[in-house]
Amino acid sequence: MIESKKRYGGTEMTAEELYEKLKKIQKMKCESQTLELKTAKDGCPKRLYDTLSSFSNQDDGGTIIFGIDEKKDYKETGVYDAQDIQKKINEQCLQMQPVVRPLLTVVEKDGKFFVSAEIPGIDITERPCYYQGRGRLKGSYTRIGDSDEPMTEYEVYSYEAYRKKYQDDIREVSRVTMASLDQTLLDEYINQLKKGKPRLAAVENQAIYELMSIKRNNEVTLSATMMFSPYPQAYFPQLCIVAVVVPGNEMGETGEAGERFLDNQRIEGNIPDMLSEALQFVKRNMRVKSIIDVETGKREDRTDYPIMAVREAVINALVHRDYSIHTEGMPIQIIMYDDRLEIHNPGGIYGRIRIDQLGKVQPDTRNPVLASELEVLGITENRYSGIPTIRREMKKYNLKEPEFSDERGSFIVKFYKMAAKNEIETMEDDEIQNLLLFCKTPRTRKEIAEYLGLSSITYAIQKYVMPLVEDGKIKMSIPEKPKSPKQLYYSE
Numbered sequence: 001m002i003e004s005k006k007r008y009g010g011t012e013m014t015a016e017e018l019y020e021k022l023k024k025i026q027k028m029k030c031e032s033q034t035l036e037l038k039t040a041k042d043g044c045p046k047r048l049y050d051t052l053s054s055f056s057n058q059d060d061g062g063t064i065i066f067g068i069d070e071k072k073d074y075k076e077t078g079v080y081d082a083q084d085i086q087k088k089i090n091e092q093c094l095q096m097q098p099v100v101r102p103l104l105t106v107v108e109k110d111g112k113f114f115v116s117a118e119i120p121g122i123d124i125t126e127r128p129c130y131y132q133g134r135g136r137l138k139g140s141y142t143r144i145g146d147s148d149e150p151m152t153e154y155e156v157y158s159y160e161a162y163r164k165k166y167q168d169d170i171r172e173v174s175r176v177t178m179a180s181l182d183q184t185l186l187d188e189y190i191n192q193l194k195k196g197k198p199r200l201a202a203v204e205n206q207a208i209y210e211l212m213s214i215k216r217n218n219e220v221t222l223s224a225t226m227m228f229s230p231y232p233q234a235y236f237p238q239l240c241i242v243a244v245v246v247p248g249n250e251m252g253e254t255g256e257a258g259e260r261f262l263d264n265q266r267i268e269g270n271i272p273d274m275l276s277e278a279l280q281f282v283k284r285n286m287r288v289k290s291i292i293d294v295e296t297g298k299r300e301d302r303t304d305y306p307i308m309a310v311r312e313a314v315i316n317a318l319v320h321r322d323y324s325i326h327t328e329g330m331p332i333q334i335i336m337y338d339d340r341l342e343i344h345n346p347g348g349i350y351g352r353i354r355i356d357q358l359g360k361v362q363p364d365t366r367n368p369v370l371a372s373e374l375e376v377l378g379i380t381e382n383r384y385s386g387i388p389t390i391r392r393e394m395k396k397y398n399l400k401e402p403e404f405s406d407e408r409g410s411f412i413v414k415f416y417k418m419a420a421k422n423e424i425e426t427m428e429d430d431e432i433q434n435l436l437l438f439c440k441t442p443r444t445r446k447e448i449a450e451y452l453g454l455s456s457i458t459y460a461i462q463k464y465v466m467p468l469v470e471d472g473k474i475k476m477s478i479p480e481k482p483k484s485p486k487q488l489y490y491s492e
Contacts, residue, residue: 013063015107018116021065022076022109029074031146033062040066040115041077044088049131050148052093052100053141055119056129057151059354062143067114078112089117097132098122124352127159142408154326154409161324162351162364168324169226169367172219175235178209181220181228182270189228192376213369222323223370226271233268236328241267241274241314243281243334247458251335255458256483262456263336271318271370272379278314278334283307285336287454289431305341305415306393309402312386313343313413315379319371320411322347327409338463345411355404359387432473435464439474442488465489 013021021035031037036051048064055062066085067078079085086104093100103118122129128151131139140151161168190208194201200208209215214224225232226239233240245263247255254260263285267277286304317332324347333344349355351364365371374380387404394402394415403414438451449460468474469489477488 013103013105013116013118015105018065018105018107018114019109021063021116022068022107022114025065025068025074026076029070031070033058033143033145034060035146036062036064036148037068037070037074038064038066039069039071039077040079040085041069043080044085048089048092049096049133049139050141052096052119053129053131053139054143054148056096056100056122057127057141058143059121061119061121064117064119065114066117067112076109076112076114079115082106082113082115085115089115095132096129097136098126098129100129124159125163128156144408152409154322157324157326158322158348158350158409166324167367167369168322169223169370170213170216170221171323172216173222173225173235174219176220176225176229178215178220181224182230185270185272186214186228189373189377192378221369223367223373226323226370227373229270231268232270238329238331239323241278241317241332241334243267243278243336245285245336245456245459247338247462249337249339256461257458259458262459266331271374272377275311275314275318275379279307279311282310282334282336282341285456287452302397304417305399306397309390309393309415310341312389312393313402313415315374316386316413317343317345317411319374319380320347320350320366321345322409323367323370338459339417341415343413345413346409348406348409348411355406358404359391431464432468435468436473436491439489439491442477442490444488448489 025035025037034055036055038045038048044066051062051064055064066089067076069075069077086106089102089104093102100119103120105116105118107114128136128140130136130141133139137153137156138150140156141148142151142155143149160166190205193208193212203211210218213221214228215221222236225235229235243263243265244261247253247259247262252260255262263281265277265281267274267281269277282305283303289302289304314332314334321327321332327346330346332346333342335342335344347366349358350366353361353363357363371380380386390402390413394400400416403412403416405412405414435448435451439448443451445457445461448465449457452460452464454460465474469476474489474491476482477490478484478486481487
């Protein structure tokens, strides 16, 4: 027998839908990003505010179901009193800021009552929702998988920054002077800015500096520092890029000689300089492959990843990272693994846009002045084209779709080397046969790396030689000492 009782306004789930959820819980035996279970056999849980907060702070909200004991293999225990628990749930909802308005449903199943509380996600301009008894900083929660986690100070700030439209890219930097900026680059920007704008061209440069936020309140701004200072890291040491090459597919793996990184560089300078050096780093750590089109027989040299896609991802990181005081101690990270390239950008996705909307709708711009300066200098073509360009270039290379994720204040882009099956087969057959022929004469590690066109000897051996050793196609001259500096590799 199933009966329903509904409270409050809105579109609550039907009794049948709740019943189906109960059946699914018994099958899956787990909570989720949008589902929390409570026992409530002996009374209403006294602490609901962490879940009320976390569900309210995500777009899809969430549902709390009372009457399931997850500690007893998700046994359906039912609630102590359906009427009273609804009252107690509402009392706790009234202690939230803003007040949570749950949609409550009650069902009876096998003589036991179950209550669901649907918690709607609130508008981003009202977030974070928090427990008044602990305050905004300590009473705000976010949902991570099936767990309610306290928000970091930065996560709380990010909502406030969007709501109040903070412009951290034009905050004043008192230690920087106009004289310390690269005058040549600054003049180029002003000249490009004036082109085709006769009214602006008539304005004195000193006035333009204030007008275009090069200066604010007679102080140089952060955007001007990052764009036109020859060395912004003198003022902000961590507003840089840390780039590493990892010998494996996971951080912490070590190379043949025990090294943690095959290449490691701290990239500094202004934004144009950092962009250029970051691309150089990626290029020298990418292999150039010869791809044969199976239909035309045409041969094409390709890097592991399309450099234009990498360029767009790095630009996006430099332009759209969070430049607030909360993240100025966090550098952008470029991490090259054996199977993928990752770019970590301090500051999660900004504004109302969702991950699945990237490249499809116009997003809010976190640093509009900085973005405009790069446009004027021709470093970026136009706004909002970066994600479509990345997707298009990866598709051209027949590589897996890039992955975009937002992980608690960090926006991450992942490029994978995975190619289409026909490309892999063609490339591997060609390369393997050539390498085996090369190794008819026993070769050193260095000789093999040079033959493959790789700067990293460890990477060359681990990635291309050891799989062939395991298959028995290449042998080692000193198999009992695989890491011997006198080791030679040969094919029969």
